[in-house]
Amino acid sequence: MVPNRPNISFLSSPSPPLFLVMCCLVLFFSIGTAEGSSDTFGITTLPFFDGFRPLFGDANCAPSMDGRGVSLLLDRFTGAGFISSDMYQHGFYSAKIKLPSNYTAGVVVAFYTSNGDVFEKTHDELDIEFLGNIRGRKWRFQTNVYGNGSTQRGREERYTLWFDPTKNFHRYSILWTPDNVIFYVDEVPIREIKKVAMGGDYPTKPMSLYATIWDASDWATSGGRYKVNYKYAPFVARFTDLSLEGCSVEPTVVKSAAAVEDICFDAVARLRSRTFSGVTSARRTAMRRFRQRYMYYYYCYDSVRYPVPLPECIAFDPIERARYHDTGRLKFGGSHKRQSRHSVDSGPVDYENSYDQADAR
Numbered sequence: 298m299v300p301n302r303p304n305i306s307f308l309s310s311p312s313p314p315l316f317l318v319m320c321c322l323v324l325f326f327s328i329g330t331a332e333g334s335s336d337t338f339g340i341t342t343l344p345f346f347d348g349f350r351p352l353f354g355d356a357n358c359a360p361s362m363d364g365r366g367v368s369l370l371l372d373r374f375t376g377a378g379f380i381s382s383d384m385y386q387h388g389f390y391s392a393k394i395k396l397p398s399n400y401t402a403g404v405v406v407a408f409y410t411s412n413g414d415v416f417e418k419t420h421d422e423l424d425i426e427f428l429g430n431i432r433g434r435k436w437r438f439q440t441n442v443y444g445n446g447s448t449q450r451g452r453e454e455r456y457t458l459w460f461d462p463t464k465n466f467h468r469y470s471i472l473w474t475p476d477n478v479i480f481y482v483d484e485v486p487i488r489e490i491k492k493v494a495m496g497g498d499y500p501t502k503p504m505s506l507y508a509t510i511w512d513a514s515d516w517a518t519s520g521g522r523y524k525v526n527y528k529y530a531p532f533v534a535r536f537t538d539l540s541l542e543g544c545s546v547e548p549t550v551v552k553s554a555a556a557v558e559d560i561c562f563d564a565v566a567r568l569r570s571r572t573f574s575g576v577t578s579a580r581r582t583a584m585r586r587f588r589q590r591y592m593y594y595y596y597c598y599d600s601v602r603y604p605v606p607l608p609e610c611i612a613f614d615p616i617e618r619a620r621y622h623d624t625g626r627l628k629f630g631g632s633h634k635r636q637s638r639h640s641v642d643s644g645p646v647d648y649e650n651s652y653d654q655a656d657a658r
């Protein structure tokens with residue numbers, strides 16, 4: 298399971314309104330890939346029971362009629378989850394997901410890789426976590442990475458999206474190679490992590506894919522201010538067109554890292570040759586634009602939490618850094634469209650806590 302997160306407290310302080318510049322950029326930058334057009338990756342999908350099995354809350358894990366997907370439900374009795382039947386040493390883990398709509402504060406939908414069951418003390422993990430939503434507000438989500446048991450060093454990044462993830466299925470993917478990790482939303486790379494920059498905290502051991510829905514009332518939405526309201530239950534997250542590409546390996550059988558590397562040589566070479574493994578300059582531009590427009594928390598800029606920066610955070614863009622507070626939070630007007638609706642004299646807005654104005658009944 299996803300380890301407990303430290304409480305991140307987000308402060309806000311006055312900052313110049315850059316939003317005029319930023320909202321103009323919005324007009325020129327087009328990021329989104331429309332649903333259905335995201336097929337240049339040539340992904341091979343597999344039926345649910347060919348690659349996965351229910352993990353918990355079996356009664357709330359409902360395979361779809363066509364066998365290609367599954368719905369995970371959260372009601373007042375339980376959440377639900379599934380896991381890949383195999384573990385993979387490097388891979389492309391991917392699914393189309395449609396999130397529950399309406400009021401979903403406190404509801405977390407997680408799509409992640411982990412080996413916490415096998416390597417308790419030195420586990421690796423790559424997360425995409427959707428953080429619940431108040432009706433009418435944008436869904437937020439975060440990515441995170443842990444390696445070799447680095448649970449004391451969260452590497453959260455938080456974002457909004459350029460579409461409503463409750464309306465249609467969109468593809469979310471985690472690519473993990475020996476050299477880098479890339480998180481994708483549809484075909485837009487949103488985050489890349491390089492092993493060479495991250496060092497010993499980089500994930501190195503076989504991981505399973507997990508997907509879960511659960512009640513995270515204590516931290517998910519606005520740091521726990523808004524709880525799950527079971528009046529709106531059941532909350533249903535739909536998954537379909539799942540994909541697993543990589544080297545299937547059983548770490549309890551093949552114990553040495555050298556043996557795993559040997560077995561996986563060909564599969565990893567295939568993975569590296571795939572379209573989604575190459576970050577073209579067009580994709581790099583799309584990633585930069587996504588991050589400029591939709592990222593609102595970045596651990597690398599959180600010097601309150603990390604007075605000594607983590608190794609991969611030492612090189613940064615000073616212009617980008619200037620848009621963030623020392624808490625890692627985007628400054629008011631830092632880039633987001635929605636913020637441009639606030640008038641200049643409404644003062645700085647703490648993006649996360651702007652839920653204050655929502656109808657949070």
Ligand SMILES: *[C@@H]1O[C@H](CO)[C@@H](O)[C@H](O)[C@H]1NC(C)=O
Binds near residue numbers: 399400529
């Ligand atoms: C949202 O929930 C409320 C209360 O249960 C319900 O009346 C409304 O129809 C729901 N809206 C949608 C779009 O499901």
Ligand SMILES: *[C@@H]1O[C@H](CO)[C@@H](O)[C@H](O)[C@H]1NC(C)=O
Binds near residue numbers: 418445496497498
């Ligand atoms: C992983 O962590 C352990 C301590 O928990 C350490 O001894 C080992 O060297 C680390 N491995 C890497 C690759 O950094």
